[in-house]
Amino acid sequence: MHRAVYDWVRVGEVNSDGAGGADPRASFDVSVYELTPEERKAFDNQDIAAFYELGLHEVLINRCARGRVLQRRLPQAARTARCPQ
């Protein structure tokens, strides 16, 4: 679960192009991770409270929560992240 959430957070940070392209997290494939049914449900539901109950590290919960908020509130074009060339 830690690896899945970490990778989800990072793919959004590293791959954001800031040019209005597709949300890099939209194509994130969580099925490649060995998650328990409870973990998979928490991931699919973006359930921060469930992550906490399942023992996800609190720094990752924080980063995940901020990524989720960003995903809901901002269109891709509004993002400014760029991957170093």
Add this chain to the structure above:
Amino acid sequence: MMSSAREAATEEQREHFFGALDFLKEEAVKRDVQAVVVLSNEHYTNFFLENFPQYCIGLGEKNWGPTEEWLPIDKVWVPGHAGLANHIAQYTLNHGFDPAFSHLLELDHGIMTVYYELDNGMKLPLVPIVQNCAVPPLVPVRRAYEFGKALGDAIRSYDGLERVAVAGAGGLSHWIGNPRVGDINEEFDNWFLGVLESGDLEQVLDIENDEIELAGNGNHEMRSWLAVAGAVEANQSKATKLAYEAVYPWITGMAVA
């Protein structure tokens, strides 16, 4: 939050807090600071559980940041200072520490918010040092302070620069990723700042992790503050509190000292 939700603090709090940072920026300019070393927590930005160093020194000619999409700071290549950084790494290796190193660090909010306030143009050479203040097992507080002492000695023994600033970045009390998010322990923060100002650091150097967490899991970042206290100890410098604000919208006790 100080950057991404700046206006959420009251006007008075912003004046106090950013006024103190502005004062430091002006002092840095006035003193013609040539480079800055910033210590801050590693927030799963450069490292994950398969490899999580307690310290990592950015040796590169440049580093990139900020990592976060939500941080309203331009994403740039931040100039490093390879000479100073390599000297710090070698010096601390020679004096009982085993820091990791990286030739390319990603700089997250921990370092970038403070660095940006010091130099909005982000041209000042930066030696970033990321510390583990979040993922157990953690360096004892006294060890963080001792690392800071070695860091200060390293900087003073470096011939390549005359004026180097050192900053410790991180919260005072705050909780993240758990049900207490939003709490601030003002009593602890004021006690801690009082200890720094008194110079009687023995009061805090043997503090245990569970006691640190009375002021939140984010309060482990006090290690950055104490590393800086160690770095300047040889100058017989005591801290001067410039500002303290419990900024609840930023979920953190915010201080400049």
